[in-house]
Amino acid sequence: MIRKKAFMVAGTVAGIVCAIFFASGARPAHAQTVPTANAQTSAASSTDCGITPASLAQINVIENDPTLTPSQEVVQELAMRKQLIIQAITCAQSDIRSLQSLLSAVPTSTDAERSIKSQLQGRIDDASNFYLLELGKLGGAGIAGTKTIAGDVLAWREGTYVPLEGQVGDFILWAGNQQLFATAQERMTETQQAVSFIESASNNADLQSVFNAAYASFETAKNGNSAAEAGLQQSLPPDQTLVLIKQSLDALQETYQQFFKVSGIIQNLLPQ
Amino acid sequence: MKISELFSQFKRINPDPQYSEKSKRMVLSSLRETMPVRERGVMVFLRALETGAALVLAGFFILLATGGFSGNKYLAPVQYAVIDPSGLQAEAQAIDIQIRLANLDYSEVTSTAAQSTTPTISAVMRPLMAAGLGTASSTSGGTASSTSGGTASSTASSTPLTVDQALQALSQ
Numbered sequence A: 001m002i003r004k005k006a007f008m009v010a011g012t013v014a015g016i017v018c019a020i021f022f023a024s025g026a027r028p029a030h031a032q033t034v035p036t037a038n039a040q041t042s043a044a045s046s047t048d049c050g051i052t053p054a055s056l057a058q059i060n061v062i063e064n065d066p067t068l069t070p071s072q073e074v075v076q077e078l079a080m081r082k083q084l085i086i087q088a089i090t091c092a093q094s095d096i097r098s099l100q101s102l103l104s105a106v107p108t109s110t111d112a113e114r115s116i117k118s119q120l121q122g123r124i125d126d127a128s129n130f131y132l133l134e135l136g137k138l139g140g141a142g143i144a145g146t147k148t149i150a151g152d153v154l155a156w157r158e159g160t161y162v163p164l165e166g167q168v169g170d171f172i173l174w175a176g177n178q179q180l181f182a183t184a185q186e187r188m189t190e191t192q193q194a195v196s197f198i199e200s201a202s203n204n205a206d207l208q209s210v211f212n213a214a215y216a217s218f219e220t221a222k223n224g225n226s227a228a229e230a231g232l233q234q235s236l237p238p239d240q241t242l243v244l245i246k247q248s249l250d251a252l253q254e255t256y257q258q259f260f261k262v263s264g265i266i267q268n269l270l271p272q
Numbered sequence B: 001m002k003i004s005e006l007f008s009q010f011k012r013i014n015p016d017p018q019y020s021e022k023s024k025r026m027v028l029s030s031l032r033e034t035m036p037v038r039e040r041g042v043m044v045f046l047r048a049l050e051t052g053a054a055l056v057l058a059g060f061f062i063l064l065a066t067g068g069f070s071g072n073k074y075l076a077p078v079q080y081a082v083i084d085p086s087g088l089q090a091e092a093q094a095i096d097i098q099i100r101l102a103n104l105d106y107s108e109v110t111s112t113a114a115q116s117t118t119p120t121i122s123a124v125m126r127p128l129m130a131a132g133l134g135t136a137s138s139t140s141g142g143t144a145s146s147t148s149g150g151t152a153s154s155t156a157s158s159t160p161l162t163v164d165q166a167l168q169a170l171s172q
Helices: A002-025 A053-063 A070-104 A111-138 A143-201 A205-233 A238-269 B003-010 B017-032 B037-066 B071-075 B085-115 B118-130 B140-147 B150-158 B163-170
Strands: none
Touching: A053 A070, A053 B163, A070 A111, A070 A143, A070 B163, A111 A143, A111 A205, A143 A205, A143 A238, A143 B085, A143 B163, A205 A238, A238 B085
């Protein structure tokens, strides 16, 4: 009796499992998973820090003040220069914190994304340490020393920080594209199935041709996307990586133009 | 024979004593066949499972019947999403936004790159010149601003400098 009951229950459960299978298999293949594009905020290499030409002119005023003795002049000018350099570096450190928070907010889902993000985070930490070291040098510096420190920081920013900033911007943009590529891949798979089904019923040259164009441009887009990923991993100059990102997006846009055409053809073929 | 007599004869009907004894034994023996505790537990579990499963299945069919889930749409060979223009439009728009961001970023990056080259140094130096700092030989921009009126000079001197502009001035 128990066995009979067990068979009945097993049958019912199997029915439910089948039902759930169909339900899950029938999830909306395209569930409007359009991601919100990441707002790409360019980190501020040109942030103003409250230093105006007037505040710099104070140095000139000290230099030309006839009431000051030469030693007083040196002491006051040195103090003024140090204060302004500290102000500039503090402002630059604030930029770094903004850059850090922008990067931290980027979601990662693949090993490649995590690796690039971690690499960039490490370089931002290095940048932060560089500023601390330069601030530390200010303590024992004379007027010539402060000029050297300002020149070193400026050169380092141009050679290291500005490219880093650009690379972080590229990564944020590229990471935002990945969901678009995933959605496009899903759509490509569905479209391919639909086209195959229709083609098996009756050959339609237009449909096949448009689908081939969509497929080709999507391959171009994916190649561009992979090249941009490699560019980010190899820390290529930011403008080079950006060109690759742009090319991949242009090709993806072209893919969607072809999807629109495929959709139109299929709608015409289907019974109204 | 009257019916009343017939009924009164029915009262005298008795079962066969042998059969009566046999059926009594059968009834009593069946009562002694009680189920073991373990099997009763299994039965309770199976009943609960069956009831739960039946409820889930019923819910699923109710959803199906009321249109809460339309299987046809997904089981059809030509998937609905392929010919869904609104979905396509939304995805294409998201790509457009990214392209605009990329273009924006590109122009910023190129302008940053250009800033590091000499042609824009004059732009960096101009406000500093107005404030009496920087080298007079760098560009003609300095001469132009130094010859401009006091109003222009005061406006330039109150304009905040970027980190790089400030460092540039402080390195000289």
